[in-house]
Amino acid sequence: MASLNPGPSEGLSAVLPPGPPPAPSAAPPTADGATDLLSVANSPVIWLCALGVFAAIFVQTFVYMRAARTVGPEVGMSRTDLTGAFRAGAVASIGPSLAVVLVAVALLALFGTPAVLARIGLIGSAGTEVASAGIATGTAGATLGGTGYDASVFALAFIAMSLSGGMWMLATLLLTPVLERGGKKLASANPALMAILPCGALLGAFSMLTVTEIPKSGIHLVTVIASAGVMVGCLLLARALDARWLKEWALGFSVIAALAVAYLAHAA
Amino acid sequence: MTTETSQRADAGMAAFVSTTSRWGRITMTTALLLSLAGPVHLVAFTGVEVGGAQIWIAFAAVAATFGVIWVLEPLTYYPILGPAAMYQAFMIGNISNKLLPAAIVAQDSVNAAPGTRRGDLAAVMAICGAAVVHLTSLLVFVGLLGNWLLSILPAELIEVARLYILPAVLGAVLVQCVATMRRPRPTVIAVVAALLIQFALIPVLPGLAMYATALCVATTMALSWFLRDRRPPGEALQEGDTDPVPSDPHTQPAKEGR
Known part of the structure; x- marks a missing residue:
């Protein structure tokens, strides 16, 4: 979820300073503090819960695909189109997935494997979850991965992230049926409106998310431009060559090229 | 099209929405409970020292930051995703940097407009495809190989990915979105x-x-x-x-x- 907030660092600096009283009896950081934290974070029950979330999503994916196959022909969506959409979605997500993997690996030392899988990999995203963890850690008078970040503070951060993510899911569970009823009414009353609103929402969301990145630093700006430029090139080339596969791989190429540019700019 | 096919399409779509809504809610509630069970177990049954008051303070601080977003984000993405994909998206996460781009590419690929039935179905199938790739890559590269990767990947590379993942994804996605919507x-x-x-x-x-x-x-x-x-x-x-879908969307x- 996530991405409506400006980003982890901004969120943190804005919220952390006036922290409530320091942790009552947070153990001082000890030499074995880190191993202690990771052994707690990697405990079997936490692993089971994380894998359970994976299982729930796999079940959902299976049910949804079967339902789509059943209805497809009746609304003018052939088997070929359904498979095409599935494949396009799969290919388009390879680039972003690898990027998420890199970020998730970077956070393993902070949260342990199962919490990273469940919170950063699924449900949330790196931005919001790290921000939530940072805020929660701050209320205990510690900093994320720094002084005072022991097993207890990790547990506090973990439960705060999970409650926050839970509220998102709760809002989705409560709001979706309401919105569905409203959408149906709107669709029958004004079909032209329903054709414009999704496009407007999509364009508005991505314009704002992209523009938010620009003022963060020169490298952010260069990265946005590189990413957009490679995409323009790929799309033009795909049109010229009539290459549908290139349209689907374009996002992956753009993400990798843009990260390479960011890497060079960062090193310079 | 004739009224008869239109009625069949209506009934079919209604069945699709009711199936996906029911299962969407069941699976999402399961994921919600499981995601809370982990940390609750940690706090209740292991030696960590976390008090109820501490949890409330931390939760209040997080709510002060994200409370409005909890409600706003589902409202923001509903017109794009449609009811069925809402339950997928808010469980899989990474909506703006992964699921929406996948849906846009797929809608473009099969020439379906967002907000239409074909658009909704294309989005659902695209998110299914994205979910399979995402879950598999997470299980393999983070779950199984994560700690090994952490030891061999240059720290700088990981740092760059962490810092610049959003601009690297969003620049391309905005272009793709504009090109698809036309x-x-x-x-x-x-x-x-x-x-x-x-x-x-x-x-x-x-x-x-x-x-x-x-x-x-x-x-x-x-x-x-x-x-x-x-x-x-x-x-x-x-x-x-x-x-009906034109056979080759790119030529028109x-x-x-x-």
Whole structure:
């Protein structure tokens, strides 16, 4: 979820300073503090819960695909189109997935494997979850991965992230049926409106998310431009060559090229 | 199309929505409970020292930051995702940097307009495809190989990915989104609104930064409607719902609503 907030660092600096009283009896950081934290974070029950979330999503994916196959022909969506959409979605997500993997690996030392899988990999995203963890850690008078970040503070951060993510899911569970009823009414009353609103929402969301990145630093700006430029090139080339596969791989190429540019700019 | 096929399509779609809503809610509730069970177990049954008061303070601090977003984000993405995909998206996460891009690419690939039935189905299938790739890559590269990767990947590379993942994904996605929609007016409105919000409004009212996306979405939707091209009447816009798919979408740049 996530991405409506400006980003982890901004969120943190804005919220952390006036922290409530320091942790009552947070153990001082000890030499074995880190191993202690990771052994707690990697405990079997936490692993089971994380894998359970994976299982729930796999079940959902299976049910949804079967339902789509059943209805497809009746609304003018052939088997070929359904498979095409599935494949396009799969290919388009390879680039972003690898990027998420890199970020998730970077956070393993902070949260342990199962919490990273469940919170950063699924449900949330790196931005919001790290921000939530940072805020929660701050209320205990510690900093994320720094002084005072022991097993207890990790547990506090973990439960705060999970409650926050839970509220998102709760809002989705409560709001979706309401919105569905409203959408149906709107669709029958004004079909032209329903054709414009999704496009407007999509364009508005991505314009704002992209523009938010620009003022963060020169490298952010260069990265946005590189990413957009490679995409323009790929799309033009795909049109010229009539290459549908290139349209689907374009996002992956753009993400990798843009990260390479960011890497060079960062090193310079 | 005839009334009969239209009725069959209506009934079929109603069955699809009821199946996906029921299972969407069941699986999402399961994931919600499981995701809370882990940390609750940690706090209740292991030696960590976390008190109830501490949890409430931490939760209040997080709620102060994200409380409005909890409600705003589902509202923001609903018109794009449709009811079925809502339950997928908010469970899989990474909506803006992964699921929406996948849905856009897929809708473009099979030439289905967002907000139509074909568009909704294409989005659902795309998110299924994205979910399979995402879950598999997470299980393999983070679950199984994560600690090994952490030891061999250069720290700088991981740092760069962490810092610049959003701009690296979003620049390309915005271009793809504009190219797929082929709606010049809403595109200009969206970009101008985003620039004004970022560089004119937020410097004056920094508190709005948290709600910038929701604000931009609402502004773009409203202005796209009031400033719409009124020449082609509404029916031109609905065609995407029922039209048979052209065999090769790439050879015909013009889409409905132009």
